[in-house]
Amino acid sequence: MNAKTVDETQIVMAQQMMPHDANPYGNVHGGVIVKLIDTTGGVVALRHAGRNVVTASIDRLDFLQPAFVGDILILKASLNLVGSSSMEVGCRVEAENPITGQVRHAASAYLTYVALDADGRPTAVPPLTLQGPEQTRRNAQAAQRRGLRLAERRNEAAMDRAGRPGQ
Known part of the structure; x- marks a missing residue:
């Protein structure tokens, strides 16, 4: 399995927000943005894995503006970390006013995807080749997030075995 670079799979997607995308306050509904983030991140993971992928988790999602x-939402997504079958993708969402040209950083998220084989089981993905200090920094930060996710899962499993109240 040949390694791939971040640049080979990164993507930029854009979509204009319409009235059906609005919440009762007249802003774009957060769920619409989440779906676009997941779709964009999924395309990056699919391009890297070369096979079907599923969303395993959204590690962090911050709505900033x-x-x-x-507005035209511009979603920029790229790989941060690749494991044996999982991949962390970072996604930045910018909202551009097409009349004024003003661009706002609207949201950011980290998502984890898992590649699946023909039977729907996790399967190996190509390794990731990092190029430059920015990609190396993002990879190191993603590895820290992964460590925290795994520790949290172990803690939750231990709590489940001990019987959490209300469960």
Whole structure:
């Protein structure tokens, strides 16, 4: 399995927000943004794995600025970390006012995807080749997040075995 670079699989997607994307306040509904983030991140993971992928988790999602009807959402996603079958993708969402040209950083997220074989089981993905200090920094930060996710899962499993109240 040949290694791939971040640049080979990164993607930029754009979509104009319409009235049906709005919440009762007139802002773009957070769920619409989440779906676009997941779709964009999934394309990156699919391009890297070369096979079907599923979303395993959204590690972090921060809404930073509102997006409005008429804005063009620009989603930029790339790989941060690759494991044996899983991949962490970072996604940045920018909201551009097409009239004024003003661009706002609307949201950021980290998502984990798992590649699946024909039977729907996790399967190996190509390794990731890092190029430059920025990709190396992102990879190191992603490895720390992965360590925290795994520790949290172990802690939750131990709590489940001990019987959490209300469970």
